[in-house]
Amino acid sequence: MMHHLLFCILLFPLSQLVCAREEAFAIVIPSSRLQCYFVPVESANHSKLIFDYQVIYGGISESEENFGLAASESYSSLTVAAETLRERLIRLRKQLDASEHFQSSRRVYETRDRMLMESKLSRVNFWSFINLVAMITVAGLQIYMVKSLFEDHSRVGQLLRRTF
Numbered sequence: 001m002m003h004h005l006l007f008c009i010l011l012f013p014l015s016q017l018v019c020a021r022e023e024a025f026a027i028v029i030p031s032s033r034l035q036c037y038f039v040p041v042e043s044a045n046h047s048k049l050i051f052d053y054q055v056i057y058g059g060i061s062e063s064e065e066n067f068g069l070a071a072s073e074s075y076s077s078l079t080v081a082a083e084t085l086r087e088r089l090i091r092l093r094k095q096l097d098a099s100e101h102f103q104s105s106r107r108v109y110e111t112r113d114r115m116l117m118e119s120k121l122s123r124v125n126f127w128s129f130i131n132l133v134a135m136i137t138v139a140g141l142q143i144y145m146v147k148s149l150f151e152d153h154s155r156v157g158q159l160l161r162r163t164f
Helices: 002-011 071-149 155-163
Strands: 014-018 024-028 050-054
Touching: 071 155
Parallel strands: none
Antiparallel strands: 014 024, 014 050
16 A cells, blocks of 8 residues: 555656645656655744645556466465464464563562561561660669669668678
């Protein structure tokens, strides 16, 4: 289809060029000839170029085209190409299945590791809190004992002085 469009634009008699200023040019291209045109765009307002073409006479319809291949040659090459494509698609599908399996196994490992880390994090947080409370309690007790050693009327100080 694209070849037909290019063929009609370049080789057939009439081509119409429409610019953004609504100007039109009618160009007659003789049969089997190629003509190229260059239109400089001087303003950003005129940055679109639209082509409209019409084939007035001549041309070859799709039913009249002859590519020079026999039907059997075309069919056999098509069969070989289809088999090659089929094999490649099967191989691609196997590779995609393998990568999907690998990704799902990695996802399972990641989930397991994340759950393990979260459970250990809660355990570490709990025991860290217990150790913090114990350290604060021991620090308070030590401060109280040292303070009571220097007071004369403290019962704890008297008990500590008698023992040691």
